Amino acid sequence: MIRDYAARSREIIRDEPGVREAVTGATIAFDEKRRKGYAEVDADAWRRWAEGVKNHTLTHLDHYLTEAEARLRANGAQVHWAADAAEAREIVIGLATRRAVASVVKGKSMVTEEIDLNPALEEAGIEVIETDLGEYVLQLLEEPPSHILGPALHKSLRQVQDLFAERLNTAPDGDPDTLARAAREVLRNAFIDADMGITGANFLVAETGTVALIENEGNIRLTTSLPRVHVAVVGIEKLLPRMTDLAGFLQLTARAATGQPIGCFVSLIQGPAAEPGDDGPEEVHVVLVDNGRTDVLAHEHAWEALRCVRCGACLNACPVYRQTGGHAYGHVYSGPIGSVLDPGLLGLHDAMPLPFASSLCGACEDACPVRIPIPELLLEWRREAQDEGLTPWKERAALAGLASVATQPGLYRLAGRIGSRLGARGAARALPMLGEWARDRALPKPSPRTFRQLWREGIE
Amino acid sequence: MSAGGESSRERILGRVARAAASRGRLSHPGALATPAAADPVSGFVKCFTSSGGEVVQADRGRPANEWLTGFLQALEPGVVGVAVGPEVPAGLRPRLPDVAAAHAGAGISVAWGAVSESGSLILPSTGTRAVQLLPPVHVVWVPEGRVFARMEDALRELLHGLPAAVGLHSGPSKSADIGRTVVTGVHGPGRCMVVFI
Amino acid sequence: MKVAFFVTCLADHYFADAAADAVRLLHHLGCEVGFPPDQTCCGQPAYNAGRTREALRMAEHTLDVLAGTDAVVLPSGSCATMVKKFYPRLAGESGNRVSRATALAERTWDLAEFIVRRLGVTRLGDGLAGRRVAVHQGCHALRELRLETEPTTLLEGAGAEVVPWEAQEECCGFGGLFSVKMTAVSAAMADRKLETLPDVDWVVSGDGGCVLHLDGRSRARGDAIEFVHLATALWRGVN
Numbered sequence: 001m002i003r004d005y006a007a008r009s010r011e012i013i014r015d016e017p018g019v020r021e022a023v024t025g026a027t028i029a030f031d032e033k034r035r036k037g038y039a040e041v042d043a044d045a046w047r048r049w050a051e052g053v054k055n056h057t058l059t060h061l062d063h064y065l066t067e068a069e070a071r072l073r074a075n076g077a078q079v080h081w082a083a084d085a086a087e088a089r090e091i092v093i094g095l096a097t098r099r100a101v102a103s104v105v106k107g108k109s110m111v112t113e114e115i116d117l118n119p120a121l122e123e124a125g126i127e128v129i130e131t132d133l134g135e136y137v138l139q140l141l142e143e144p145p146s147h148i149l150g151p152a153l154h155k156s157l158r159q160v161q162d163l164f165a166e167r168l169n170t171a172p173d174g175d176p177d178t179l180a181r182a183a184r185e186v187l188r189n190a191f192i193d194a195d196m197g198i199t200g201a202n203f204l205v206a207e208t209g210t211v212a213l214i215e216n217e218g219n220i221r222l223t224t225s226l227p228r229v230h231v232a233v234v235g236i237e238k239l240l241p242r243m244t245d246l247a248g249f250l251q252l253t254a255r256a257a258t259g260q261p262i263g264c265f266v267s268l269i270q271g272p273a274a275e276p277g278d279d280g281p282e283e284v285h286v287v288l289v290d291n292g293r294t295d296v297l298a299h300e301h302a303w304e305a306l307r308c309v310r311c312g313a314c315l316n317a318c319p320v321y322r323q324t325g326g327h328a329y330g331h332v333y334s335g336p337i338g339s340v341l342d343p344g345l346l347g348l349h350d351a352m353p354l355p356f357a358s359s360l361c362g363a364c365e366d367a368c369p370v371r372i373p374i375p376e377l378l379l380e381w382r383r384e385a386q387d388e389g390l391t392p393w394k395e396r397a398a399l400a401g402l403a404s405v406a407t408q409p410g411l412y413r414l415a416g417r418i419g420s421r422l423g424a425r426g427a428a429r430a431l432p433m434l435g436e437w438a439r440d441r442a443l444p445k446p447s448p449r450t451f452r453q454l455w456r457e458g459i460e
Numbered sequence: 461m462s463a464g465g466e467s468s469r470e471r472i473l474g475r476v477a478r479a480a481a482s483r484g485r486l487s488h489p490g491a492l493a494t495p496a497a498a499d500p501v502s503g504f505v506k507c508f509t510s511s512g513g514e515v516v517q518a519d520r521g522r523p524a525n526e527w528l529t530g531f532l533q534a535l536e537p538g539v540v541g542v543a544v545g546p547e548v549p550a551g552l553r554p555r556l557p558d559v560a561a562a563h564a565g566a567g568i569s570v571a572w573g574a575v576s577e578s579g580s581l582i583l584p585s586t587g588t589r590a591v592q593l594l595p596p597v598h599v600v601w602v603p604e605g606r607v608f609a610r611m612e613d614a615l616r617e618l619l620h621g622l623p624a625a626v627g628l629h630s631g632p633s634k635s636a637d638i639g640r641t642v643v644t645g646v647h648g649p650g651r652c653m654v655v656f657i
Numbered sequence: 658m659k660v661a662f663f664v665t666c667l668a669d670h671y672f673a674d675a676a677a678d679a680v681r682l683l684h685h686l687g688c689e690v691g692f693p694p695d696q697t698c699c700g701q702p703a704y705n706a707g708r709t710r711e712a713l714r715m716a717e718h719t720l721d722v723l724a725g726t727d728a729v730v731l732p733s734g735s736c737a738t739m740v741k742k743f744y745p746r747l748a749g750e751s752g753n754r755v756s757r758a759t760a761l762a763e764r765t766w767d768l769a770e771f772i773v774r775r776l777g778v779t780r781l782g783d784g785l786a787g788r789r790v791a792v793h794q795g796c797h798a799l800r801e802l803r804l805e806t807e808p809t810t811l812l813e814g815a816g817a818e819v820v821p822w823e824a825q826e827e828c829c830g831f832g833g834l835f836s837v838k839m840t841a842v843s844a845a846m847a848d849r850k851l852e853t854l855p856d857v858d859w860v861v862s863g864d865g866g867c868v869l870h871l872d873g874r875s876r877a878r879g880d881a882i883e884f885v886h887l888a889t890a891l892w893r894g895v896n
Contacts, residue, residue, distance in 0.1 A: 218648020
């Protein structure tokens with residue numbers, strides 16, 4: 001897989017200026033809400049606690065996975081294990097086929113994007129309908145999500161108005177309320193007709209086998225309630241030890257994501273409808289997915305990224321992400337967390353140059369509810385990329401040259417004198433990297449006399 | 461379960477155990493101490509209403525079911541048919557025709573409890589999911605003594621009789637996915653109303 | 658107080674006058690300033706690129722050059738962060754290098770940090786009276802050294818009016834190697850800063866790298882914005 005983040009980001013910025021505008025506006029608004037949400041509680045203490053719970057869980061993950069499995073089975077749910085994306089798809093399609101499923105409704109889920117579930121279901125002749133409003137918009141447009149939380153936040157109102165006018169016969173200047181009502185009507189019928197509901201999970205509680213899902217629209221509650229089969233596709237890192245741990249995580253995740261005290265709806269699902277008269281699903285299946293996570297877990301440093309609760313706070317805080325949205329990154333997990341997670345999930349070679357798609361400004365780490373040291377992890381991946389020779393040789397040569405010059409003061413002073421004599425253009429010719437600099441900026445002007453010269457002459 | 465599934469299970473658990481063994485097992489930090497409101501009910505009202513939920517005062521001079529009947533009829537648009545959860549006792553059921561949840565003007569539930577710090581209603585969902593989700597208005601009776609200060613306290617008590625599914629509702633259904641404008645009633649109820657009993 | 662001035666390679670060659678102003682400011686505040694002549698680059702370009710070996714070589718050179726100094730002051734929040742935060746990380750787990758790196762980290766200061774936190778000075782003069790300035794906070798100074806208020810405090814203490822800037826705490830997009838590897842995104846980040854800039858006389862920053870990048874982008878756009886290094890602004894404030 002070849003990723004050209006630099007070229008793709010340039011194209012988005014140049015050819016789709018509306019994306020930068022929409023993403024910047026939306027993420028700044030989210031980030032502002034997150035700050036307010038944190039300020040209302042002792043956020044530092046909450047975040048340290050959450051980091052501790054996740055670290056405990058990840059270092060006891062074998063124990064908690066086994067416990068969750070046993071609990072779910074006791075609750076009447078069925079548990080499946082998928083080593084990779086292909087196996088996860090096979091499991092879900094097998095379930096759908098066995099239960100003669102014609103139509104599936106889905107709640108927004110990153111892991112089902114990760115395993116490319118929708119195209120596989122469609123290929124098997126099963127109709128798939130995304131029910132999150134943003135995901136529904138993107139499904140109509142045949143685009144992948146651009147953001148963990150607001151999948152369509154890169155789209156303007158105008159674009160949705162045009163889309164719905166064409167597809168749902170709404171008025172060309174319909175307001176968001178009208179557009180949402182039109183989607184609701186279509187989707188309400190889909191919920192009632194669907195045979196299977198597919199979701200991800202925000203958390204899986206080992207103690208009780210609880211699949212916990214957070215949302216604001218109610219589509220996930222409907223997806224997990226109305227169809228006769230519910231399938232939750234769950235990454236193995238989603239475990240939490242106890243129900244009481246959920247109390248902190250439900251609230252912290254919501255505050256990090258949108259600044260809300262909690263999502264408008266939380267579903268806690270232990271298993272299928274237990275008694276006659278219960279209007280819930282007859283079957284509940286939990287598909288536990290590895291797909292590279294055990295590689296990340298084994299990595300000396302990157303395992304910390306598995307604490308991620310997919311709140312999107314780091315994307316919202318990131319000035320790099322804001323310029324392009326998620327599509328520039330080329331994988332379902334974008335932004336700062338994507339740049340540290342993708343090299344672990346896909347292999348560093350396939351994820352290049354994402355660890356370099358950051359100015360290391362540190363805003364992500366300050367926002368992260370589980371205190372993932374994202375800048376430090378980016379640096380770790382950069383070190384590995386350098387060690388494995390995955391960076392351009394010119395860059396490596398230039399930095400080796402800098403180190404040689406900088407450890408020989410005489411040579412360093414000579415280079416400095418030559419540099420100031422060459423002036424801006426001459427320096428640009430001598431330093432190939434300045435050519436890239438000059439694509440979008442005027443060249444820097446060297447001081448006519450270096451500080452060293454000024455110092456020798458005496459500073460009054 | 462297929463043989464392939466079984467081997468994936470062993471493979472995943474084996475790899476997880478090896479990774480855990482390589483870095484030492486870290487301990488659990490214990491409970492998160494969040495502050496407990498002195499007056500959980502007023503804390504709940506503040507949080508729930510700031511999330512767009514509504515708290516309605518029943519006329520205590522009248523029988524509850526009579527009051528609710530009048531209240532629902534006076535809503536705009538007036539409620540004609542209702543969907544009522546099986547947990548709602550006779551004295552709390554409005555005197556309006558029962559209809560399927562998909563066609564009801566309002567759903568009526570009784571909450572198992574509520575949480576002050578997050579402004580949440582705790583609604584066991586067995587047999588009553590459609591009532592809680594499909595009508596445009598959801599009216600929830602909440603026993604005043606069942607408002608927990610903290611989510612952790614509520615979940616700990618819930619553990620003693622955990623049903624197959626529980627919903628936490630903390631306001632009306634909403635979305636800002638289109639044009640960053642908040643719209644309510646996207647999929648679930650557009651109005652969520654609490655009446656204390 | 659004796660101060661060893663670590664000019665940084667960037668300021669040596671691109672902000673020589675500002676670096677001289679930093680020295681004048683330190684003299685004015687009663688410091689005896691020395692300049693260890695064999696100093697070169699702190700190694701941050703290599704560190705941020707993931708070239709640990711080269712970064713370590715440069716860090717060791719700097720540790721040698723600055724051995725035996727008292728306080729070390731840099732006119733750059735980013736390079737100060739390299740010495741204060743990243744040298745100890747580079748030095749490893751134990752051994753002589755760790756203790757040397759830790760000791761150097763403890764006596765190293767960014768210029769504004771040194772004036773406010775070490776010298777306890779917040780009032781410099783009235784030289785900037787009537788001047789409207791916006792502050793660009795370098796990310797390392799802001800989020801590693803947590804110098805959230807120091808530059809503003811000093812500018813106001815020199816008479817300037819510091820005008821609130823919506824994007825004040827946002828990264829300008831420099832990021833060293835990032836600015837030449839991901840040029841389009843880097844430039845768009847600068848645009849966000851420039852597009853939100855309030856009406857001011859100067860944009861002031863304590864980090865030369867950010868200024869080179871913002872100034873380069875603003876000149877390419879045809880803006881007429883005057884960028885001033887914090888050291889120069891503060892020295893003007895004294896007079």
